[in-house]
Amino acid sequence: MLSVDSRLDPLLKRPFSLHRFVSGDLQFLYRVVGKATSILKEKKPGDIMELIGPLGNGFPLNQAGKVNPVLVAGGMGIAPLVALAEKVAKQEPFFFYGARSADELLCLDELDSIGIVPVVSTDDGTAGRKGFVTELVDEFLTKHHSSDLYSIYACGPKPMLAALSGVAKKHKVKAYMALEESMACGVGACLGCVIKTVDGYKRVCKEGPVFSFDDIMW
Ligand SMILES: Cc1cc2nc3c(=O)[nH]c(=O)nc-3n(C[C@H](O)[C@H](O)[C@H](O)COP(=O)(O)OP(=O)(O)OC[C@H]3O[C@@H](n4cnc5c(N)ncnc54)[C@H](O)[C@@H]3O)c2cc1C
Ligand code: FES
Known part of the structure; x- marks a missing residue:
């Protein structure tokens, strides 16, 4: 969850995927779609931003056998x-x-x-x-x-x-x-990102964003 500006607008942090770690740098890859990403585009080397993360889960890779x-x-x-x-x-x-x-x-x-x-x-x-x-x-x-x-x-x-x-x-x-859902807090507190699953409602920011396809009620 990335805060692109220390002022009050935009107030909410925005969710971004971790793109890559290269030579000790954390990279994001983003598309400009609105206010926060437009501000992000104007950032210069050395500018400081606040972020919380990593949050949520990742893709499960430890499966048995050759996959x-x-x-x-x-x-x-x-x-x-x-x-x-x-x-x-x-x-x-x-x-x-x-x-x-x-x-x-x-x-x-x-x-x-x-x-x-x-x-x-x-x-x-x-x-x-x-x-x-x-x-x-x-x-x-x-x-x-x-x-x-x-x-x-x-x-x-x-x-x-x-x-x-x-x-x-x-x-x-x-x-x-x-999954991508609109997120407000990003840490499981606001319930703004819930989706319906076979086990009831789940928070994309906390229990996700990665879900097994058959858990999701499309
Ligand atoms: C878990 C997660 C991971 C994400 N990872 C990435 C990432 O790695 N790179 C990235 O570019 N984005 C990613 N997103 C989407 C990103 O969070 C939004 O694009 C961002 O919050 C937009 O902020 P904004 O203030 O610029 O736009 P807003 O002002 O919030 O929105 C402007 C307009 O764009 C629309 N909009 C918002 N998000 C999108 C979108 N994703 N695609 C098309 N239209 C949109 C809104 O509905 C609105 O109409 C991710 C979202 C989630 C939930
Ligand atoms: S964004 Fe607040 S609970 Fe997920």
Whole structure:
């Protein structure tokens, strides 16, 4: 939870994923969408900001047996997945990446430096396959499927994650999804970020943001 300004406006800290740790630096990757991110864009080296973190959980990686990770990013959902790709690089991960258009595909050089060439889709067909990234994952699992060989790790817009959840269910593959909800406190106190799960309401900031796909009531 990052406070972009010491003044009262914007009052609330904003949630951001941990993008990468490089040479002792913590990196964020963000898209300018409103007030806080516009202020962030004007920051200069040496400016001081307050943050609380890390908060919440992460992707569960300690699974028994050989599992090939299938990473799926939609739009800014790429932010937490580059570090994950780096972490699981030895497990020969597959990487699927969907964006609205070619100019919104980020981090391709970073992925390349880890030895990953993502399978890409764009809504307008300006790069990779025209269509949704979930279709690519569905095709991939249809071709290569063996239920205990793959585990999906995904981050992106909720409609994409909901569709991916259907794909995971169809192929009986485990899938873990990092959700985005509006957050006020970020530490479990305000209940502003709750989602409905099979075990009742859960706070995305505290019990999440990563949930198993079959826990979420889409
Ligand atoms: C767990 C978590 C992790 C996140 N990680 C990242 C990250 O790594 N990088 C990143 O860029 N963002 C990330 N976000 C989203 C980020 O928190 C918001 O983009 C940010 O709070 C917007 O603040 P703002 O003041 O600039 O915009 P606001 O003034 O709060 O919003 C401006 C407008 O943009 C819309 N908006 C808000 N968020 C988004 C969004 N994500 N996409 C499109 N429109 C939006 C609002 O509905 C509103 O209409 C994450 C969110 C969560 C919950
Ligand atoms: S943001 Fe306050 S409980 Fe999650």
